[in-house]
Amino acid sequence: MLRRLLCSAPAAAFVMLLLGASVAWAAMGQPSPGEMGFQGAASPVAEEIHKFYDFVNIIIVAITVFVMLLLLYVMYRFNERANPTPSKVTHHTILEVAWTVVPILILVAIAIPSFRLLNLQYSYPKADLTLKATGYQWYWEHAYPELGIAFETRMLDDAGLEELKAQSLPAVRNLSVDNEVIVPVNKVVTVLITAAPDGVIHDWTIPGFGSKVDAVPGRVTSTWFKPTVEGVFYGQCSELCGKDHAFMPIAVRVVKEEVYAGWVDAMKQANEVGKAAGAEKDKEKRKELLKQKKDLLEKAKGVVRQAALEQAGVRKFAKTDDATQAK
Numbered sequence: 001m002l003r004r005l006l007c008s009a010p011a012a013a014f015v016m017l018l019l020g021a022s023v024a025w026a027a028m029g030q031p032s033p034g035e036m037g038f039q040g041a042a043s044p045v046a047e048e049i050h051k052f053y054d055f056v057n058i059i060i061v062a063i064t065v066f067v068m069l070l071l072l073y074v075m076y077r078f079n080e081r082a083n084p085t086p087s088k089v090t091h092h093t094i095l096e097v098a099w100t101v102v103p104i105l106i107l108v109a110i111a112i113p114s115f116r117l118l119n120l121q122y123s124y125p126k127a128d129l130t131l132k133a134t135g136y137q138w139y140w141e142h143a144y145p146e147l148g149i150a151f152e153t154r155m156l157d158d159a160g161l162e163e164l165k166a167q168s169l170p171a172v173r174n175l176s177v178d179n180e181v182i183v184p185v186n187k188v189v190t191v192l193i194t195a196a197p198d199g200v201i202h203d204w205t206i207p208g209f210g211s212k213v214d215a216v217p218g219r220v221t222s223t224w225f226k227p228t229v230e231g232v233f234y235g236q237c238s239e240l241c242g243k244d245h246a247f248m249p250i251a252v253r254v255v256k257e258e259v260y261a262g263w264v265d266a267m268k269q270a271n272e273v274g275k276a277a278g279a280e281k282d283k284e285k286r287k288e289l290l291k292q293k294k295d296l297l298e299k300a301k302g303v304v305r306q307a308a309l310e311q312a313g314v315r316k317f318a319k320t321d322d323a324t325q326a327k
């Protein structure tokens with residue numbers, strides 16, 4: 001907490017303090033009211049983004065303070081009254097070299113960690129799991145190509161939120177979804193991202209993982225993350241895509257490996273039964289298979305619900321500095 005108070009967004013905090021506003025630090029996985037700074041980092045890339053942000057902010061504040069003090073000094077020392085006969089000096093070699101070289105050094109000092117971060121973001125480690133996200137107007141489809149699992153992710157309406165609340169599950173307006181993406185903790189997830197061929201550009205974003213990539217029709221873009229904290233991480237489409245742009249959130253739930261295995265099992269079975277139902281000619285048998293599929297999907301949802309309940313019990317979502325606690 002102290003580290004974040006001292007380092008994270010010092011300029012923003014300073015402005016907020018000047019304005020007399022209360023500074024609330026961001027929660028994990030979702031935005032919180034009056035939030036300052038980033039949402040808690042839950043992946044190596046997000047952690048590095050935060051470090052880089054803090055570092056650049058320190059430079060920004062230092063330069064701002066330096067220039068402000070310099071201006072105040074000039075106003076005091078060289079005003080007409082204090083300095084009636086101004087100097088005629090127009091060039092000063094050492095000073096000119098200094099104010100050229102020092103900014104260059106500052107830019108180099110920023111460029112080195114910046115390129116290091118870019119390299120981390122774009123050098124993909126070996127994936128434990130591949131996820132495919134496709135943006136539609138206006139919802140997402142998520143698929144696990146290696147496992148044959150695919151489902152649509154749509155935002156929950158008020159009735160859906162009430163249903164979650166009735167089960168003592170966290171319900172977040174405009175962020176909670178019907179089908180969450182489930183991933184195991186501490187595994188590398190590569191995400192392939194695209195958009196409907198006849199659609200528009202979207203953007204698959206999860207701030208907690210430092211992932212933000214455009215979903216472009218006819219192109220495959222990608223990102224990767226390695227979730228280090230269990231819980232649910234929300235994101236929103238971040239590319240203006242039309243009327244319901246604000247209503248196509250993404251929710252990634254990070255769970256223990258065995259929970260993930262249970263979910264995958266039920267989803268795979270549901271998929272197979274669904275395929276069998278599609279091929280079945282007999283009406284009655286097909287009906288029976290479709291019912292089985294529904295039960296299996298419900299079982300998968302039950303696994304997620306159980307994990308969500310446990311996670312909600314462990315973590316209070318808002319107003320805690322979970323990033324610091326997680327370290």
Ligand SMILES: [Cu+2]
Nearest residue numbers: 202237241245
């Ligand atoms: Cu969109």
